[in-house]
Amino acid sequence: MKHLGKHLILELWGCDPKALDDQEGIEKMLVDSVNACGATLICVKTHKFSPQGVTGVAVLAESHIAIHSYPEFGYAAMDVFTCGEHTDPYKAIDVIKDFLKPESIQIIDIKRGIMENGIFEIK
Structure with a gap:
């Protein structure tokens, strides 16, 4: 079966708390991730929370890469x-x-827009 998209859900534990709280570093990581996977960047938006944490999204012509960080738990x-x-x-x-x-x-791999014989299956 064919599919239109590949959607990875990443559960990252034991991360560097300083990196998880570094807005500029996370923005660069998002841009570098876009380039690594061969996608086309439209824009990047990040937000720094007080007292800690960063959320961000890279909007792609091909979809998105997003993060929400929890430095206090070492989790993203x-x-x-x-x-x-x-x-x-x-x-x-x-x-x-x-x-x-x-x-x-932990990586959860989801195929999006699954088609059978190149045709969308509508039920």
Whole structure:
């Protein structure tokens, strides 16, 4: 069966708390992740919370990459969702790991827009 998109849900534990609270660093990580997976960046928006934490999204022509960080728990929740044969969301993972330095990572791989014989299945 064919699918339109690849959506990775990342559960990152044991991350560097300083990285999780670094708004500029997270923005760069998002941009570098977009480039690594071969996607087309439209824009990046991040927000720093007080007293800690950052949320951010890279809007892509092919979908998005998003993060919400919890420095107090060493945890980050991320989505890496890309569409098109020219993208590979798995290639963003090394960039993410290099910056956040998680001790453990769980990846949930979801195929989006599943088609049978190239036709959308409507029930």
